[in-house]
Amino acid sequence: MTNQELQRKANELRVDILRMIYKAKTGHIGGDNSIIDMITALYFKHMNISPKQWEEKDPNRDRFVLSKGHAVEALYAALGDRGFFDKEEMIETFSQFGSPYIGHANNHVAGIDLNSGSLGHGLSLAVGMALAGKKDGRDYKVYCVMGDGEVAEGSVWEGAMAAGHYKLNNLIGIVDRNRQQISGTTEEVMTQDSQEERWAAFGWHVISIDGNDMDAVDAALTAAKEVKDRPVAIIANTVKGKGISFMENVASWHHGVPKEEQYEQAMAELQALLAD
Amino acid sequence: MAKKLNRQVICDVLIEKGREDKDIMVLCSDSSGSSSMTAFHKELPDQFIEVGIAEQNLVTISAGLASCGKKPFAVSPASFLSTRSMEQVKVDVGYSGTNVKLVGVSGGVSYGALGLTHHSVNDFATMGSNPGIRVYCPSDPVQTEKLTRALLEDEKGAYIRVGRYPSEYIYEEDVPFELNKAMKIREGKDAAIIACGEMVPYAVKAAELLAEEGIDASVIDMYCIKPIDREAVLEATKTGVIVTAEEHVAFGGLGSLVSQIVAEVGGAKVGSITLPDAPVIAGEQWEVFDYYGMNAEGIAKTVKEMLAK
Ligand SMILES: Cc1ncc(C[n+]2csc(CCOP(=O)(O)OP(=O)(O)O)c2C)c(N)n1
Numbered sequence: 192m193t194n195q196e197l198q199r200k201a202n203e204l205r206v207d208i209l210r211m212i213y214k215a216k217t218g219h220i221g222g223d224n225s226i227i228d229m230i231t232a233l234y235f236k237h238m239n240i241s242p243k244q245w246e247e248k249d250p251n252r253d254r255f256v257l258s259k260g261h262a263v264e265a266l267y268a269a270l271g272d273r274g275f276f277d278k279e280e281m282i283e284t285f286s287q288f289g290s291p292y293i294g295h296a297n298n299h300v301a302g303i304d305l306n307s308g309s310l311g312h313g314l315s316l317a318v319g320m321a322l323a324g325k326k327d328g329r330d331y332k333v334y335c336v337m338g339d340g341e342v343a344e345g346s347v348w349e350g351a352m353a354a355g356h357y358k359l360n361n362l363i364g365i366v367d368r369n370r371q372q373i374s375g376t377t378e379e380v381m382t383q384d385s386q387e388e389r390w391a392a393f394g395w396h397v398i399s400i401d402g403n404d405m406d407a408v409d410a411a412l413t414a415a416k417e418v419k420d421r422p423v424a425i426i427a428n429t430v431k432g433k434g435i436s437f438m439e440n441v442a443s444w445h446h447g448v449p450k451e452e453q454y455e456q457a458m459a460e461l462q463a464l465l466a467d
Numbered sequence: 468m469a470k471k472l473n474r475q476v477i478c479d480v481l482i483e484k485g486r487e488d489k490d491i492m493v494l495c496s497d498s499s500g501s502s503s504m505t506a507f508h509k510e511l512p513d514q515f516i517e518v519g520i521a522e523q524n525l526v527t528i529s530a531g532l533a534s535c536g537k538k539p540f541a542v543s544p545a546s547f548l549s550t551r552s553m554e555q556v557k558v559d560v561g562y563s564g565t566n567v568k569l570v571g572v573s574g575g576v577s578y579g580a581l582g583l584t585h586h587s588v589n590d591f592a593t594m595g596s597n598p599g600i601r602v603y604c605p606s607d608p609v610q611t612e613k614l615t616r617a618l619l620e621d622e623k624g625a626y627i628r629v630g631r632y633p634s635e636y637i638y639e640e641d642v643p644f645e646l647n648k649a650m651k652i653r654e655g656k657d658a659a660i661i662a663c664g665e666m667v668p669y670a671v672k673a674a675e676l677l678a679e680e681g682i683d684a685s686v687i688d689m690y691c692i693k694p695i696d697r698e699a700v701l702e703a704t705k706t707g708v709i710v711t712a713e714e715h716v717a718f719g720g721l722g723s724l725v726s727q728i729v730a731e732v733g734g735a736k737v738g739s740i741t742l743p744d745a746p747v748i749a750g751e752q753w754e755v756f757d758y759y760g761m762n763a764e765g766i767a768k769t770v771k772e773m774l775a776k
Contacts, residue, residue: 260584286579286580287750288748288750293581293749294580309547340497344521374498
């Protein structure tokens with residue numbers, strides 16, 4: 192896919208996310224839409240992963256950990272679109288009684304290895320997966336998406352330290368630097384400035400980009416795979432709620448659910464993006 | 468029926484008391500909205516500390532504050548507070564004996580389809596197994612208020628679990644309350660239902676259903692999981708049948724604590740209604756309750772089964 196096609200795909204997935212959340216009346220739309228461009232680039236271009244590889248348990252496939260597990264709508268949309276499961280059925284049943292498609296990433300769903308939702312676990316899981324790849328002499332990559340509020344958890348830095356120590360060049364950590372969490376901006380709640388310096392200090396190669404610009408995302412992922420001697424941290428500077436004007440950078444859209452008019456407006460804005 | 472959020476009740480009491488006593492503090496971990504503490508933050512900004520998404524830090528900073536004479540309330544979702552911060556609670560609150568009040572909000576399965584990461588199905592067991600930590604799970608807003616006021620009077624650690632949704636009023640404002648004494652809602656000679664938290668309104672309705680069938684069941688609100696009210700349990704054995712109901716797994720919960728006391732003296736059979744030893748089915752809290760028979764009909768049915776045994 193070209194970057195233009197990837198961008199279009201990301202916007203299509205934004206429509207799916209909106210539909211899921213509007214129907215279920217629950218979800219984390221802000222953090223879905225900040226990271227969906229990155230997830231799209233991973234699932235539709237950069238990662239070596241397919242439904243067939245999943246079914247056949249291909250040990251050489253890439254691994255993905257959504258450490259900010261509340262952005263699961265973005266992951267379900269990408270997996271569904273890639274054919275890991277029936278996307279429409281997922282949209283219909285998301286968060287409903289008895290559904291496997293619950294509101295955090297969980298491994299009852301095809302394409303998801305491990306559970307998340309309690310913040311601060313994902314990076315250490317990814318370190319374990321990366322270490323296993325080294326032990327077994329496999330050349331898969333492990334990708335881990337974290338929130339910039341999440342990185343307040345001390346456990347994240349235990350994982351970062353181990354990855355640096357073991358020079359895990361097969362590990363790519365992505366921080367969704369949307370500068371928002373639940374209670375407000377990260378700078379109000381718990382300062383997260385100088386992410387670049389922090390990751391570098393733990394022995395990571397750092398790439399800082401506009402995470403909602405597909406050219407930049409694509410270039411960063413391409414460059415990250417070339418780094419030979421250490422783990423890579425991509426600081427994806429994003430906009431929480433990206434793509435839906437009234438949700439952008441507004442803390443209450445962390446887990447806000449649009450009302451009917453808001454839904455119509457949001458859908459119209461996304462359709463306009465797709466019409467371009 | 469009138470309802471109110473128990474977490475809102477706790478916030479109201481803390482604001483009222485915090486105005487008089489500057490040592491009363493609230494700490495949150497990006498959780499002030501979900502724990503209804505935004506008003507405290509606004510009213511008493513100097514007595515509020517935000518630590519970010521870092522529950523271990525939350526508890527241990529609280530313990531440090533307490534060692535300097537502060538009276539911290541660490542408020543965060545019950546799921547994370549009772550598991551992520553477990554060692555901090557064990558060492559820095561329980562073992563060091565600091566006056567930290569741990570308030571777990573949105574307890575049990577009230578986060579519904581958000582899944583097991585967000586459920587606190589074992590918090591009575593994890594928190595209560597720490598020497599020096601008391602465990603409370605109040606049912607209604609009146610009881611929550613009296614409990615909060617009572618806990619403000621002492622200087623020891625405690626964990627308080629409240630739910631996510633508004634609670635029905637069960638008690639009148641002037642109901643007698645004594646810390647660590649269970650509250651008897653209904654007298655009965657045929658069986659005793661011992662419940663806590665969100666299960667209490669269902670226990671009351673179960674007793675009404677049973678009364679229609681001529682079965683006279685008492686209802687005991689055991690908001691004090693630890694120290695459990697031993698006298699109340701011993702008294703309940705006189706009916707010969709006890710049924711416990713709790714939004715918690717069987718392991719280390721109310722049912723197991725009651726059974727342990729009954730086993731010493733005998734005289735009663737104990738049935739218990741708990742969450743299963745498995746991640747619960749996706750759904751809203753009440754859908755989950757209905758699915759597992761954790762409701763009035765389920766409690767009444769268990770009472771009848773125990774009577775028939
Ligand atoms: C251990 C833990 N503590 C608290 C929460 C509740 N929680 C869910 S999302 C969230 C904010 C996350 O902010 P951030 O990591 O910046 O994610 P984003 O803004 O990208 O959605 C919080 C506090 C949680 N899921 N896990």
